[in-house]
Amino acid sequence: MTRGSEVPTRLTRSPDAFWREGAFGVLVLGPRAAEPVTLAGTGSALWHAFDRERSLSEAATLLAAQFGTDADRVARDVAPVLDALLDSGALEATS
Numbered sequence: 001m002t003r004g005s006e007v008p009t010r011l012t013r014s015p016d017a018f019w020r021e022g023a024f025g026v027l028v029l030g031p032r033a034a035e036p037v038t039l040a041g042t043g044s045a046l047w048h049a050f051d052r053e054r055s056l057s058e059a060a061t062l063l064a065a066q067f068g069t070d071a072d073r074v075a076r077d078v079a080p081v082l083d084a085l086l087d088s089g090a091l092e093a094t095s
Helices: 042-049 056-067 071-088
Strands: 011-013 018-022 025-029 037-039 091-093
Touching: 025 042, 025 071, 037 042, 037 071, 042 056, 042 071, 056 071, 071 091
Parallel strands: none
Antiparallel strands: 011 091, 018 025, 025 037
């Protein structure tokens, strides 16, 4: 179910995903995943960006402002991570 750079229009965290945050980052286990994913460093901010429904563009703009970088670059860099989180069921498309 790989989407590559074709991330769905709007995303949010799945209510069925288990996650915990600690000094290591955010540990996320999606309902379709056999193993959890650790989102360390800026990955933690990515997870928190989807605490409500957002588009990739909205999340990239938010993260770019937070980290002082270009939103287009952020969108390119996070697309594979979002793809993996979608595949695991940790994130879900809302439209």
